[in-house]
């Protein structure tokens with residue numbers, strides 16, 4: 001069976017997924033519809049695909065296309081606006097803007113709708129490693145989860161926290177801890193930077209208990225996430241130093257690859273490490 005994908009968001013992640021389909025990395029998938037608030041971006045992505053999808057100018061026309069699975073690779077607002085509609089349309093859903101799920105009980109609501117509709121929601125591990133171990137560790141009990149995200153100052157541009165605290169990124173000349181707090185708060189202050197913290201909290205001890213630290217560091221050229229976990233199983237320290245996507249320095253290439261891998265896994269009989 002060929003899975004018909006609808007893609008919301010034609011930026012860095014959407015484009016990487018489209019390239020994977022085109023390279024034959026996702027043999028059992030085809031992209032049948034694409035939607036982006038910026039029509040030009042959708043048209044650009046369309047150029048990559050040899051079998052042209054429907055380019056939707058509205059979300060409603062997007063949803064009317066024949067779809068099995070919708071990938072959200074757009075923004076937290078897109079999750080808030082479209083996720084429930086997607087599930088009510090009997091489509092499975094993959095969510096990349098995971099931080100949105102922590103707000104106002106959205107994940108619980110979507111879970112209920114998905115259950116009723118017989119649909120699945122997929123949340124890729126994103127730009128971090130160790131999600132498999134943390135999920136297993138919850139069964140024995142976890143004491144503490146801390147994620148320290150270290151990015152170049154310009155990768156944090158646009159984060160509401162900076163405006164709130166009057167932080168001028170241009171003045172940062174050495175590594176500095178600019179934020180520390182729970183994941184549920186961090187996703188609101190850094191909506192485009194700490195989706196990984198949201199994924200981590202959902203896999204582990206929840207958004208209230210998962211601690212997030214954000215460091216702005218002008219002397220690195222990777223997006224780094226260090227996770228420390230303590231629990232009945234012992235301790236885990238896990239570091240990823242990610243190259244950014246060429247089109248978007250906020251997004252790590254590994255995050256896009258994890259979306260592609262998650263898609264592939266949905267069709268497999270043998271699933272390793274999930």
Ligand SMILES: NC(=O)c1ccc[n+]([C@@H]2O[C@H](COP(=O)([O-])OP(=O)(O)OC[C@H]3O[C@@H](n4cnc5c(N)ncnc54)[C@H](O)[C@@H]3O)[C@@H](O)[C@H]2O)c1
Pocket residue numbers: 008009010011012013014035036037038041072073074075076077078081095096097098124125126127128191192193195196199245247248250251252255
């Ligand atoms: N889960 C993770 O680990 C992880 C990692 C990186 C990025 N992300 C998140 O995934 C999302 C996509 O990342 P990206 O790097 O591809 O972003 P991007 O900025 O490169 O592309 C996003 C695209 O979505 C479009 N868009 C935004 N809001 C929209 C809406 N409401 N409806 C339709 N189109 C909309 C934009 O016009 C843009 O073309 C972002 O929210 C980002 O924060 C998640």
